[in-house]
Amino acid sequence: MAHTTLPGFRDFYPEQLAERAHVMRAWREVARRYAFMEYDGPPLEPLDLYTAKSGDEIVGQLYNFVDKGGREVALRPEMTPTLARMVGARANSLRKPTRWFSTPQLFRYERQQKGRLREHYQLNMDIVGESGVAADAELVACAIDICRELNLTSNEVVVRVSDRRVMHAYLAALGIAPDSFEAVLGVADKLARQPRAISAEKLAAAGLNVDQVERVLDIPHATIDTVEFAISAASGVGIEHVQELRNFFDYVAQLVPGGEAWLQFDLSIVRGLAYYTGIVFELFDRSGEFRAICGGGRYDNLLDAIGGTSLPALGFGMGDVVLTELLRARNLLPSMAQTVDYWLTADDDIPVLRVMSEAASLRAKGFSVEYALRRQSVSKQRKAAITAGARNIVHLTNSTATDSSV
RNA sequence: GUGGCUGUAGCUCAAUUGGUUAGAGCACCGGAUUGUGGUUCCGGGGGUUGCGGGUUCAAUUCCCGUCAGCCACCCCA
Structure with a gap:
């Protein structure tokens, strides 16, 4: 590493x-x-803001250094x-x-x-x-x-x-x-x-x-x-x-x-x-x-x-x-799993432009939307949608869009 | 800053008294399969065993140093 x-x-x-x-x-x-x-306030302060109160021995506990202007500074403790x-x-x-x-x-x-x-x-x-x-x-x-x-x-x-x-x-x-x-x-x-x-x-x-x-x-x-x-x-x-x-x-x-x-x-x-x-x-x-x-x-x-x-x-x-x-x-941290509102899947013959336009209109409504950024088989897309934690999968075909909740 | 313990893949762990090209599960990536709840199968990338020395025919394994982590002091948030 x-x-x-x-x-x-x-x-x-x-x-x-x-x-x-x-x-x-x-x-x-x-x-x-x-x-x-x-x-x-600023994360970086003059060193004496801290030494004035507590004396010089506190410097050992501080992240301090001299900046390029020659000033004694410290990250705020x-x-x-x-x-x-x-x-x-x-x-x-x-x-x-x-x-x-x-x-x-x-x-x-x-x-x-x-x-x-x-x-x-x-x-x-x-x-x-x-x-x-x-x-x-x-x-x-x-x-x-x-x-x-x-x-x-x-x-x-x-x-x-x-x-x-x-x-x-x-x-x-x-x-x-x-x-x-x-x-x-x-x-x-x-x-x-x-x-x-x-x-x-x-x-x-x-x-x-x-x-x-x-x-x-x-x-x-x-x-x-x-x-x-x-x-x-x-x-x-x-x-x-x-x-x-x-x-x-x-x-x-x-x-x-x-x-x-x-x-x-x-x-x-x-x-x-x-x-x-x-x-x-x-x-x-x-x-x-x-x-x-x-x-x-x-x-x-x-x-x-x-x-x-x-x-x-x-x-x-x-x-x-x-x-x-x-x-x-204490097991009190909520599940941090990623979730996506909509994951768009599409048949092979659907142009990517249509998927994008679909994504754009859902996003304009405030939903989080993801879709395959390159050609993938439908099964592959479904798999990706599931691992992404999609709440809804919208499948685009030549006739209509099918909305299937997950 | 002082002392003790620890250090193998992203994670959890293997590797017989030191003995061939350091393995597995999970995760990740790719392919196939499965017509719906993350199935199954195949394949792949990824480690100079923290790093540097030493002992030895041979070191992940023993010794020293160093770095890092954990714990206790110190001190505090």
Whole structure:
């Protein structure tokens, strides 16, 4: 083979493109129902759009190079900086809250694994300019509705929800020093994947006592009631965020039929360490065989940091790779077989011009039409029509055209 | 970037302890057959066994390197 794709990049044969289109159709359809407007930006951006926020170490993860004009550039690894710039430039004139979505192809220079390539398409949905939890609920409801649109149910998918402020309040209630929060969040993020003993060791190294270590290790099992009780039993600081979270759960349950079945309170959801400020969430398949299919949350300070405008914002990203893998595993990808509305067959003595004129008139009516592009026996033509998935075969003879449905 | 496993046709797999021109099914193309649901038969293209070295009379098989894939770290989407 002379050429192959670069590692982590994909050729989309018609079958794969049909799968991608199936997913993206669901994204757009649900986004429309939630009144989001589509936008896009350039796939290639100045490198410093990304380094400014995250520092130079992120360059190792970027597809970056110097262009012919000597500019440091990078293929976009995420959409949020672009969104921040665009929103920042028109912050004052945009109707708030602003509901925008995009389906960019994103790039990342990392070793590929299952569900993780160097390129993928990712739905990004963001709401800008609303600080109340109704916006968070709207966004999560939308993510759930996308799953429902793709015929996934709460039996297959769970939305794990946490809140940075509740987490901080809970850790404080456990008597853990704020200096240790970052280390604790890092451990909490990995509780499911990392041996308990190692987590315990790291927590002890972060300065937690034996009791605190146990409580942190149990965070995945902590319910909203136990967390609320612990916080009010301590100083009560941050208790209002627990109530907001309760409202959030109620709202989602109202927005999506059977919504509560999808939701699960789980403080161990961390979503990286950096910029989230409030509710954060991730969608997982319940079997645990795939990585997260969607993740997002509230980032009220980010637009200020990047776009120079102080606006509350929240959003999520949902990639096509894991989602498609899950749909395939659950047998939820529709049949992608090619179909043709009409396949014209003709006897030997029918001039090709007549077949073409027949095809043209059917096509003018909006049907998809195929026919033999060279002389072939009738049986050959029929065979070709059947393998092409023709819904109707029209046979042209010297007397009349016979329409036989297949 | 680190470590482990894997690598034969488009796909799924064969090839007896290393032993002649690396095979089969499916798919694809061609021909015949069948007067209707993708039948049956015949034929064809397509592999320098990922690539490059080494050991050997002889390598798909053993060794090394490299590339690629999978998995786990790292990191995150």
